[in-house]
Amino acid sequence: MNSLILEYLWRDLCEKYTADQELITTTFADLQEHYTAKGRHYHTLTHIRTMLSSAISHEEMIRDKDAFLFAIFFHDIIYKATAKDNEEKSAEKAVKFLKKIEFWEDEIAEVERLILATKSHPLQNNTPDTDLLLDLDxxxxxxxxxxxxxxxxxxxxxxxxxxxxxxxxxxxxxxxxxxxxxxxxxxxxxxxxxxxxxxxxxxxxxxxx
Structure with a gap:
């Protein structure tokens, strides 16, 4: 999956909920900027593309596809090796964007929960989507x-x-x-x-x- 396909998937996902092309474009640019930042070697766009490609390959296993895909896009947007709150800050950025596009409130909570699960990798009380997301990660x-x-x-x-x-x-x-x-x-x-x-x-x- 190349960068053009990645952007196409992002736009296709966002355009279900907003017609604000400037917001879609600037947020994708923000994602790119973070995932290509100096010091990133594994937590990069390649990791996001790999997870998205695998998610598409296992689409039949996903219950809440759009929330799942948004979680993949945002789950490592904040990543500093010296920090202990990367997932929390990544979830905050996701929630902020999703509120702007008026994503459903319960779905926003689902995206936040999925992202936070990548921090602790809980063994219990998971949903099928959580289990799959962690396996892809x-x-x-x-x-x-x-x-x-x-x-x-x-x-x-x-x-x-x-x-x-x-x-x-x-x-x-x-x-x-x-x-x-x-x-x-x-x-x-x-x-x-x-x-x-x-x-x-x-x-x-x-x-x-």
Whole structure:
């Protein structure tokens, strides 16, 4: 999925709710600016395109498609390696925009909830859409070894401010968090397809720390 298709999907989604072309254009430019900011190596437009492409491929699993797609577009718009409130700020930007286009209030709350779920990755009390969104967000963990290695390298670049002495223990904690879960993927489809590969990739990276 290239940038033109990404913009087309954005416009097609927004035009269901607003005729304000300037708002649609300026907000997409804002999304692009954030996702291409200096210091971004993994949490980029490529990540958004990958998630959107996978969402379209699994469209039959999504109950609330428009809220789901808006959540993908906004879920990492704010991302700073040193911050602890990226998801909250990303959700705030989403809510602000969605109110401008008069998206339904309960749907705005759904987008906010989906984005915030990407912070804690809760194991319980999830909706099917939450489970799928989290699986798409973590799909790279079960990718081919060379793709996972590129992901791991890019995450390290995003945390370049930290020396190995600080980065490695923190990264190890993250990896163990996922490995200690009863399962990494929430949907049966992704679990069957990617769980074993994800655990192998995580263990291989863990061995290097």
């Amino acid at each position: 973590l799909e790279v963990l079960g990718a081919a070894p060379e793709v996972y290695q590129e992901y791991s390298n890019n995450i390290r670049k995003e945390y370049a401010i930290y020396p190995d002495l600080l980065y490695k223990p923190g990264r190890k904690k993250v990896l163990l968090h996922f490995l200690d879960m009863p399962f990494i993927y929430r949907t049966e489809l992704f679990r069957d397809k990617l769980e074993a590969a994800a655990r192998e990739n995580l263990n291989n990276e863990l061995a290097t720390l």
